Amino acid sequence: MGRLIVGIESTAHTLSFGVVDSDGTLFPSHSSLFRPEEGGIHPREAADHHSDSASNLLDMLSSSTDFNWDSVEAIAFSQGPGLGPCLRIGASVARSLSTSLGVPLIGVNHCVAHIEIGRNQTGCIDPVLLYVSGGNTQVIARSDGRYRVLGETLDIGIGNMLDKFARLHGIPFPGGPEIERLADEYLQKAEPDMDPVQLPYGVQGMDIAFSGILTSAIQKVSDGAPLEQVCWSLQEHTFATCIEVAERAMAHTGKTELLLGGGVACNGRLREMSSIMCSERDAVSYWPEKAYCIDNGTMIAELGRRMYQQGITTSLGDSGINPLLRTDNTDVTWP
Ligand code: ATP
Ligand code: FE2
Numbered sequence: 044m045g046r047l048i049v050g051i052e053s054t055a056h057t058l059s060f061g062v063v064d065s066d067g068t069l070f071p072s073h074s075s076l077f078r079p080e081e082g083g084i085h086p087r088e089a090a091d092h093h094s095d096s097a098s099n100l101l102d103m104l105s106s107s108t109d110f111n112w113d114s115v116e117a118i119a120f121s122q123g124p125g126l127g128p129c130l131r132i133g134a135s136v137a138r139s140l141s142t143s144l145g146v147p148l149i150g151v152n153h154c155v156a157h158i159e160i161g162r163n164q165t166g167c168i169d170p171v172l173l174y175v176s177g178g179n180t181q182v183i184a185r186s187d188g189r190y191r192v193l194g195e196t197l198d199i200g201i202g203n204m205l206d207k208f209a210r211l212h213g214i215p216f217p218g219g220p221e222i223e224r225l226a227d228e229y230l231q232k233a234e235p236d237m238d239p240v241q242l243p244y245g246v247q248g249m250d251i252a253f254s255g256i257l258t259s260a261i262q263k264v265s266d267g268a269p270l271e272q273v274c275w276s277l278q279e280h281t282f283a284t285c286i287e288v289a290e291r292a293m294a295h296t297g298k299t300e301l302l303l304g305g306g307v308a309c310n311g312r313l314r315e316m317s318s319i320m321c322s323e324r325d326a327v328s329y330w331p332e333k334a335y336c337i338d339n340g341t342m343i344a345e346l347g348r349r350m351y352q353q354g355i356t357t358s359l360g361d362s363g364i365n366p367l368l369r370t371d372n373t374d375v376t377w378p
Contacts (some may be wrong), residue, residue, distance in 0.1 A: 046116045048351060049104070049140070050344025053133025054125025054153050055177065056216070058093040058149045059106045061341025065116070067163055072339040073103040078216055083207075090128035097136055115144055117356065120345020121316050122150030123368030124178075130364035138362060140161055147356035149347040153338075154370040155190055156178060157304040160342035165329035167300040173289045174370070175313070176305030177202035178337075180251060180285065181370060182292045189371050193295070194249030194288040200279055202307050204253040206279060208260055212270055212348075222274045222308050229271035240268050240276035244284060249291060275323055282313045286320050293326060306337040329352040349377040 045064045052059040052072075061072035063185060080087065086291035104110060120137035123130060134150075136232050141148040159170050172183040172190070180196035199207075202219055209218020229235070242259045245252040260277045264270055289301055308330050317328040335342060350356075353376045 045076065045114070047110070047114045048117050048119055048149075048344045048348045049099035049115055049135045050151075050340040050342065050347055051118070051120040051137050051149075052153070052338050052343045053093050053129050053136075054090055054121045054123070055129055057338040058096050058100060058283055059102060059338060059340035060100050060342045061339055062104070062110065063236060063341060063344040065348065067345070067348065069160075069163065069335070069341050069345065070107075070110075071334065072341045073100045074138045074339060075100060083210070084216070085126045087113050089126060090132050093129055093132040094104065097132065111164060112144060112230050115146055117141075117147045117149055117351050118144070119149040119151050119343050119350075121153045121156070121343055122357070122362070123365035124153060124268040124282035125146055125366055127364065127366045129337045130366060134362060134364050138331065138359060141272060147351070148362055149361065150357040151343055151346045151350065152368055152370065152373040153343070154181070155373050155375070156342040156346040158183065158190060158302070159346045160335045160339075161302045161329065161331045163345050164331040164335055165302065167302050167327070167329045169298055170300035170302035170329065171289055171292045171298050172302045172304055173285055173308070173317070174261075174305045175201050175285060175303065177206065179252070179305060181205065182249065182285075183370055184289050184296050184298060186296070186377060188375055189373070190355045190375060192369070192371050193292045194251070197247065197250045197252045198254045199257075201253060202305070203287065204257050204281070205277070205307070208257055210260060212264065217306070218265070219310065221306055223312065225271040226278050229269070229275045232268070232271070235275065236272075237276060237279070240272050242276055244281045246284045246287055249288055251288060253281060278310070278312050282310070282316050289317075290324070292359065299326040301326060301328040303328070303345060308336040308341070309333045353377050
């Protein structure tokens with residue numbers, strides 16, 4: 044390890060510390076995921092989880108092989124978007140580390156970090172990004188010094204939609220992986236039959252709506268359709284909407300790479316659909332390892348590194364959190 048950047052992620056359910064060195068070599072994150080006992084994520088409870096876990100995770104970071112606080116040259120943290128109480132915990136840990144080590148602070152845009160970790164890991168250069176996470180569903184491309192949002196959800200994020208469907212059927216957070224498992228189970232057991240589990244299709248221009256699909260999927264289960272079959276249909280419908288918008292973005296921009304990012308990019312079926320769509324148009328699809336799809340500190344460190352190498356740092360006075368920050372609010376000056 045040469046000079047190091049530490050990244051702190053705390054936007055929602057996960058508190059995570061990760062590290063990258065000045066050449067862009069990534070080191071695995073130390074993370075703790077808040078799992079509510081029941082219901083959705085309460086911001087105050089998630090923030091309490093973050094403050095309770097911080098010192099443990101920092102101890103794990105301190106004792107990891109080759110890590111040395113003397114080599115740390117900057118502290119990056121998620122400045123937004125996210126849940127205010129959660130963001131505040133990450134920001135205050137970042138401020139105190141930066142002050143005690145006497146190194147600069149770098150406030151980063153969480154959404155942009157999902158993009159840059161994917162570019163680092165896969166080597167793709169100028170992709171259309173399909174950013175599919177709990178809170179966000181966006182199709183993004185870089186143009187004129189910003190990551191522009193070409194299409195996005197009109198209501199809820201695809202991951203939150205999956206988590207809500209799961210929760211209503213007794214599956215704890217995060218629901219996405221279990222929905223994927225149930226859908227696979229359905230395919231192994233039966234000849235797939237979409238007829239009885241048709242759902243609405245939510246594409247409107249370049250935007251997507253998920254709440255109508257969610258309501259209809261819940262109805263199918265209460266009408267007696269097997270849960271696994273509805274999980275399969277829910278994936279097929281919602282992933283197809285995302286892939287359709289991503290394909291249109293590639294056609295409009297002329298870009299030939301598709302990069303998946305965000306927690307839902309862990310899903311094997313979504314990855315498969317991306318590969319099929321891209322191969323049909325002589326393009327290439329990419330995704331980072333699962334550990335770098337879900338929220339993680341290493342992605343915050345990686346974006347911090349790119350900003351730091353452009354001379355961008357954040358003064359204490361400017362280090363306030365911004366829960367409503369958007370992907371396209373951040374100037375992108377790095378290559
Ligand atoms: P953001 O702040 O970027 O919106 P986030 O806080 O929701 O992100 P992520 O870790 O990026 O967090 O994504 C979490 C989401 O990913 C959850 O909704 C979870 O159900 C979903 N997810 C994780 N694995 C899978 C999977 N295999 N299939 C589908 N969804 C998945
Ligand atoms: Fe995220």
